[in-house]
Amino acid sequence: MNKIIKIKTFGNRSKGFLSFFESNKDIPFEIKRIYYIYNVPVNTKRGMHAHKELNQVLWCPYGEIEVILDNGKEKKSYLLDSPEKALLVGKGIWHDMYWKKENSVLCVAASEYYNEEDYIRDYEDFLRYVKEGYWNDENKLY
Ligand code: TYD
Numbered sequence: 001m002n003k004i005i006k007i008k009t010f011g012n013r014s015k016g017f018l019s020f021f022e023s024n025k026d027i028p029f030e031i032k033r034i035y036y037i038y039n040v041p042v043n044t045k046r047g048m049h050a051h052k053e054l055n056q057v058l059w060c061p062y063g064e065i066e067v068i069l070d071n072g073k074e075k076k077s078y079l080l081d082s083p084e085k086a087l088l089v090g091k092g093i094w095h096d097m098y099w100k101k102e103n104s105v106l107c108v109a110a111s112e113y114y115n116e117e118d119y120i121r122d123y124e125d126f127l128r129y130v131k132e133g134y135w136n137d138e139n140k141l142y
Contacts, residue, residue: 001028001055001090002069003142009084019083021057027088029055029111037106040099050094050120050129055111058097059086063104070094071139072130080106092139094126 008026011017023030037046047067058067060080067078071093078087081100089095097106112118120126130139 001088001138002071002093002140003088004078005057005086005088007059007084007086017083019061021086027057027086027109031109031111032113033110035108035110037108038103040104040106042099042102044099045096046099047095047097048121048123050126051091051118052120052129053091053112054115054118055091056089057086057109058089059083059107061105061107063102064100065104065106066098066100068096068098069141070096071141072127073139074141076141090138092130093141094120094123 005026007019007021009017009019021027040046058080061083064079064081067080067087067089069076069078069087069089079100080087120129
C-alpha cells in the first residue's frame with residue numbers, strides 16, 4: 001500500500017486506450033464502493049482525513065491531481081497525472097488532495113461501504129492515533 005502502481009493498459013494512438021484493474025489481483029483488496037469527485041476548482045484542497053480500516057485506490061482518468069500522504073512520521077507527494085497511474089492508500093494514512101488542472105476527475109475504489117465512524121478528521125486526533133501504536137510497517141510510504 002501507499003505507492004503508485006501502473007494500471008494495465010491496452011491500446012494505441014489511432015484507436016485510443018483501455019485501462020483496467022481487478023480486485024485481489026492488481027490491487028490488494030476487494031472493492032465494495034466506488035466514488036468520484038469532479039467539477040472541483042483548480043487549487044482546491046480536499047481530503048484532510050485518515051481512515052481507521054479503509055483501504056483505497058485513487059486514480060485520475062482526466063487531469064492532474066497531487067496527493068500528499070502522511071503516516072504521522074513522514075509525508076510524501078504523489079502526482080496523478082496519467083490515466084495509467086493509480087495510488088494505493090492504506091488505512092491509517094492522512095491524505096490531502098490538490099486539484100492542479102481544470103476539470104480533473106478523481107476516482108476512488110474503496111474496500112468498505114461508507115462509514116462515518118471510520119473517519120479521523122482532526123489532525124491532532126490522527127497524531128494521537130499514530131502514537132497509540134497503530135503505526136507499523138504497513139504504514140510506510142513508498
Ligand atoms: P466527505 O468524505 O465529507 O468529502 P469531503 O471531506 O472531501 O468533503 O463526503 C461528502 C459527503 O458525502 C458526506 O456527507 C458523506 C457523503 N459520502 C457518502 O455518503 N458516501 C461516500 O462514499 C462518500 C465518500 C461520501
